[in-house]
Amino acid sequence: MEFTISNRAKNFSFALIGVGLVGTIAGFFMDHSEHHQQFWANLLVNGFFFFAIAIAALFMLALQYATESAWGVVTKRVYEAV
Secondary structure, three states: OOOOOOHHHHHHHHHHHHHHHHHHHHHHHOOOHHHOOHHHHHHHHHHHHHHHHHHHHHHHHHHHHHHOOOOHHHHHHHHHHO
């Protein structure tokens, strides 16, 4: 069985991506004086957050391989997907 995305869902997704990009670009170029650096600070925190999630998944996967745990079969694919 193959999963297919309908054209309506694709168009809606692309529209939301476009709105997000336009909003990001507009917010980046608007001058907010003391808050102008907020975009870069948020980007840095966002990067650290998702990097920490990836490192935690890698650590758990390495721990399962090192200990040859049987319970790792249940969660292995979740960690590999991250």
